[in-house]
Amino acid sequence: MRRVFVYGTLRPGQRNHHYMATARHCGAYTTPACFTLLDTGPYPAALDEGKTALIGDVFEVDEDSFAALDRLEDYPVHYTRRQIGTDHGQAWIYLWIAARDPAWPTIAHGDWRRHVETAG
Template identity: 80%
Template sequence: MNRVFVYGTLRPGERNHHYLATAAHLGAYLTPAVFTLLDTGPYPAALDEGTTALVGDVFAVDDETFAALDVLEDYPVHYTRRHLETDYGPAWVYLWIAARDPRWPTIGNGDWCRRNE
């Protein structure tokens, strides 16, 4: 099993959460404030730099689900992944590495689900 920290459209109630239908939800997690969260329009992009804590959830996923997440996230073209220490053990987090559009606004509260507040 792999642990994955999700902060955007894979979170419960979001449009891509169905990818995690067979995954075990380990719990909510707030990262250290070392990221920047951008709103691309249809999905978020977290940068591995900044002063924002990401709000999200940690899931345990099987290899098949993990491979499907890599496809969804266009790994390693648009996103890379790295381990993040969480309360549930190390988890993969997908981080944006493709070109950044300067028109994308920052989500200062770090919470994709509350991006319009």
């Protein structure tokens, strides 16, 4: 089993949460304020730089689910991943590494779910 910190469409109530169907929800977590969160349109992209805390959830996934997440995130083409410390233990986070569109707005409060709920 591996832990994964999710901050976007994989969170509960979001459109890709079905990828977490067999995962165990460990709990909510907010990262330290050292990232940047961008709105690409259909999904967020977190950068491994900045001053924003990401709001999300930690899940424990099996190896098949972890491989499915790698495919969803187009790892290692659009996203890379690294481990971060959380209140629930070490967890993988997916971080954007592909080209950025300068028109993508920054989500200063770091909460994708709140962002899409207030935008719609």
